[in-house]
Each structure stands twice: as C-alpha cells, then as structure tokens.
Amino acid sequence: MVKAIVGANWGDEGKGKITDMLAREADIIIRFQGGANAGHTIVNNYGKFALHTLPSGVFYDHTTSIIGNGVALNVPLFFREYQELVSRGVHSPKIMISDRAQVVMPYHILFDQYEEERLGGHSFGSTKSGIAPFYSDKYAKIGFQVSELFDRDSLREKLDRVLVTKNILLEHLYHKPLLQTEPLLEELLEYGRMVSPYVCDVASYLDQAIKEGKNILLEGQLGTLKDPDHGIYPMVTSSSTLAGFGSIGAGIPPYEIRQVIAVCKAYSSAVGAGVFVSEIFGAKADELRRRGGDGGEYGATTGRPRRMGWFDCVASRYGCRLQGATDVAFTVLDVLGYLDEIPVCVAYEIDGKETTQFPPTAALEKAKPVWETLPGWKTDIRGIRSYDRLPENCRRYIEFIEEKLGYPITMVSNGPGREDIIYR
Numbered sequence: 001m002v003k004a005i006v007g008a009n010w011g012d013e014g015k016g017k018i019t020d021m022l023a024r025e026a027d028i029i030i031r032f033q034g035g036a037n038a039g040h041t042i043v044n045n046y047g048k049f050a051l052h053t054l055p056s057g058v059f060y061d062h063t064t065s066i067i068g069n070g071v072a073l074n075v076p077l078f079f080r081e082y083q084e085l086v087s088r089g090v091h092s093p094k095i096m097i098s099d100r101a102q103v104v105m106p107y108h109i110l111f112d113q114y115e116e117e118r119l120g121g122h123s124f125g126s127t128k129s130g131i132a133p134f135y136s137d138k139y140a141k142i143g144f145q146v147s148e149l150f151d152r153d154s155l156r157e158k159l160d161r162v163l164v165t166k167n168i169l170l171e172h173l174y175h176k177p178l179l180q181t182e183p184l185l186e187e188l189l190e191y192g193r194m195v196s197p198y199v200c201d202v203a204s205y206l207d208q209a210i211k212e213g214k215n216i217l218l219e220g221q222l223g224t225l226k227d228p229d230h231g232i233y234p235m236v237t238s239s240s241t242l243a244g245f246g247s248i249g250a251g252i253p254p255y256e257i258r259q260v261i262a263v264c265k266a267y268s269s270a271v272g273a274g275v276f277v278s279e280i281f282g283a284k285a286d287e288l289r290r291r292g293g294d295g296g297e298y299g300a301t302t303g304r305p306r307r308m309g310w311f312d313c314v315a316s317r318y319g320c321r322l323q324g325a326t327d328v329a330f331t332v333l334d335v336l337g338y339l340d341e342i343p344v345c346v347a348y349e350i351d352g353k354e355t356t357q358f359p360p361t362a363a364l365e366k367a368k369p370v371w372e373t374l375p376g377w378k379t380d381i382r383g384i385r386s387y388d389r390l391p392e393n394c395r396r397y398i399e400f401i402e403e404k405l406g407y408p409i410t411m412v413s414n415g416p417g418r419e420d421i422i423y424r
C-alpha cells in the first residue's frame with residue numbers, strides 16, 4: 001500500500017509533521033522530488049530538527065528512508081544532516097539512495113547565485129541551492145547520476161565535455177572564475193565514496209516491497225502551487241510537486257498510489273516571489289507570522305520571513321484537485337485561536353467577474369480576493385483529541401472549508417507534535 005503525503009498550497013503546510021506521524025505505521029518513506037531548497041521542521045522526542053534532504057521517517061528504528069531517483073541530491077548536505085542526527089542521539093537511520101538519483105554539482109549552486117545576481121530585481125527569489133540549474137542540466141542530459149560517481153576515467157571525460165559550455169557562460173555572461181576538471185573530479189569521486197554504502201537499485205527494492213505488502217509513504221516537498229506545470233509558473237520550483245510524480249520520482253507503478261493525503265494549512269503562507277491573492281500585510285500579517293507554525297513562519301532553509309495570508313479556498317481546492325486528494329490533513333489550526341473573526345478567501349474577482357476556478361498566472365495576476373468572514377473561537381485548542389470537543393466555531397471553520405474544498409478533511413492537526421492530531 002503506497003500513500004503520498006503532499007502539499008496542497010505553496011509548501012510549509014506541515015507535511016513533515018504528518019509524515020513523521022504516519023511513519024509510525026510505515027515500513028518505507030521515500031523522497032521523490034526536489035532537493036535541499038526546502039525543509040521540513042519536525043518536533044519529536046529527540047528535539048527539533050530541520051530536515052532538508054533526509055526523509056521525515058529517519059527518526060524511527062523500524063523504517064527505511066529512501067532518496068528516490070527524482071531527488072536533487074546534495075551529497076555534502078546529506079552527510080551533514082545524517083551526522084547531525086546521529087550526534088543528537090538518533091540511532092543510525094537506515095537509508096538507501098537510488099543509483100539513478102542525480103547529484104547537485106558545486107557549480108549548480110554557483111550558477112543559481114550568479115543568475116539571481118544577474119536578474120537583480122527580476123530574480124525568482126531562489127534559495128540558491130542549485131535546484132533550477134540542476135534540473136535544467138538533468139533535462140538537458142548533462143547531469144551526473146549517482147551511478148556515474150565511481151569511474152574516474154569516464155567521469156573525467158564527461159566533465160571535460162560539460163565544462164566547455166559552463167565555462168563559456170562563466171566567462172562571457174557572468175564574468176566569474178572558470179571551472180577546472182581536476183578539482184571537480186576529485187570532489188565527485190569523494191561524493192562517490194560518501195554515498196557508496198547507501199546506493200542501490202531503489203525501484204527493484206520497491207517492486208519487491210510492494211509485492212510483500214509493505215506500507216510505503218511518498219513524501220512530497222513544497223506544494224501544488226509550486227509545481228512547474230500546474231503552479232504559478234514561472235515562480236515555481238523545478239521539479240513536480242504532485243503525487244502523480246511520486247510514481248516517476250520513486251520508480252513505482254502509478255496505480256499503486258492508493259491514498260493521497262493533501263496537506264492544507266488553516267491559513268496561507270508562501271516564500272519567494274509570485275502572485276499570492278489572499279496575502280495580507282502590516283500588523284495583521286506580522287501577528288500571524290509571529291504566532292504561526294511552531295515558533296513563527298520563517299523559512300526552514302533560509303530563515304526568511306514567510307509572506308502571510310488568510311485561507312484561500314480557490315487555490316486550495318485547485319491544490320487538492322491536482323494532487324488527486326483522497327484525504328485532506330488540515331494543519332496548524334491551533335494558531336488561529338487568537339482571532340475574533342477569520343477572513344477566508346472564497347472566490348477571485350478577475351476583470352469584474354467572480355470565479356472559483358484557479359486560473360493560469362497571467363489571469364491570476366489580476367485576481368482580487370473575495371472575502372467571507374467567519375467567527376473565531378478565541379480559545380487554545382491544543383491538547384484536544386476528539387473532534388466533538390473542539391469549540392463550535394472551530395468546527396464551523398473546518399466544515400465551511402471542507403465544503404469549499406470538496407475533499408474530506410480526515411485529519412486536523414492542532415499542534416506541532418506527533419500526538420497533536422484529531423482523526424475524523
């Protein structure tokens with residue numbers, strides 16, 4: 001049985017917490033896309049961790065954590081994260097890395113920085129983790145698979161070839177120091193030595209695991225609205241954030257993904273540039289940011305303050321639909337307990353017409369939010385474990401949003417911890 005845990009919004013919905021929680025019942029947890037450009041924050045009995053590369057299941061003894069072929073693997077960061085876990089008392093996690101995963105090259109990170117500098121005011125707000133240059137090279141067929149890290153001669157030959165175009169850009173476009181084959185070759189061989197204990201044919205392993213009826217979780221990064229096809233292009237990430245891509249980024253049959261848990265946050269936040277219709281500003285935004293998440297809404301990778309907004313039914317319904325949600329996990333609801341009333345964006349007005357359909361970016365740029373206001377519940381709901389114990393206005397908020405989404409909210413998260421969950 002394969003379940004996907006994916007974001008219905010812009011990311012930072014609390015997927016890490018839901019994965020960590022569901023991992024208790026899982027055998028295998030897989031990351032299938034993205035890289036170290038976003039992070040999951042997880043709070044459990046070992047403390048608080050920001051994971052960027054490792055799957056959120058690494059805290060359990062009984063699970064195997066897998067880095068799938070779809071991931072942008074930053075080897076030194078992977079290592080640092082692994083060692084931090086071990087040094088903080090987490091038993092050595094069982095990890096596998098797909099032999100088909102590709103490696104973030106040191107120059108991908110440089111090119112990400114140089115390009116953002118060059119674009120200046122028109123930059124993408126990249127985290128400068130090398131993700132866009134990485135996926136560009138992957139699809140331009142000049143990327144390096146993990147399986148290539150072990151043969152000095154063919155690595156040298158390929159580096160020589162790839163560096164020709166890289167150096168032309170460095171010299172003539174960016175006016176930066178040129179790259180040399182030999183130091184990069186040594187670095188890649190070192191990467192090979194670092195990952196070699198973990199490398200395997202992940203897709204065959206998963207084929208067998210599925211046949212044995214293992215419980216498998218696919219863990220998504222970011223959310224629908226950052227998908228390069230269905231999100232707010234071009235202010236998106238460079239790999240698909242959709243559950244459907246789990247099949248490709250892990251190497252399993254699409255029909256094996258039986259459950260898709262779309263994680264949806266009870267209000268909105270986004271990092272980086274791009275249209276954000278239900279965004280709020282000023283003192284209201286500051287207060288929500290300060291109270292949000294677990295210790296404030298600041299990027300887990302960059303520490304950047306997140307942009308804040310009220311819940312957006314149009315974007316979230318679209319987000320759930322493109323994920324193919326079978327379940328919605330509604331998260332961080334406890335944070336809203338301070339509000340007298342809670343605005344919700346129920347439709348967009350575009351060129352004088354109201355719509356509940358999420359349009360492509362050109363039209364989205366013109367959208368204005370249509371608000372409806374719900375009464376707040378003015379209490380702390382942390383610690384509540386059953387749905388009918390929630391204050392009436394809180395249930396009204398959940399049920400109002402469930403109706404607007406058109407997908408069942410089967411889990412309500414009311415705190416950052418594993419046990420802060422209400423099943424419906």
Ligand code: GDP
Nearest residue numbers: 012013014015016040041293332413414415416
């Ligand atoms: P992810 O990338 O989707 O895993 O999300 P992040 O880890 O970036 O952001 C979620 C933040 O909210 C983390 O700090 C979590 O510890 C926290 N969090 C998750 N669920 C809840 C919840 O129900 N209530 C509160 N207060 N915090 C939560």
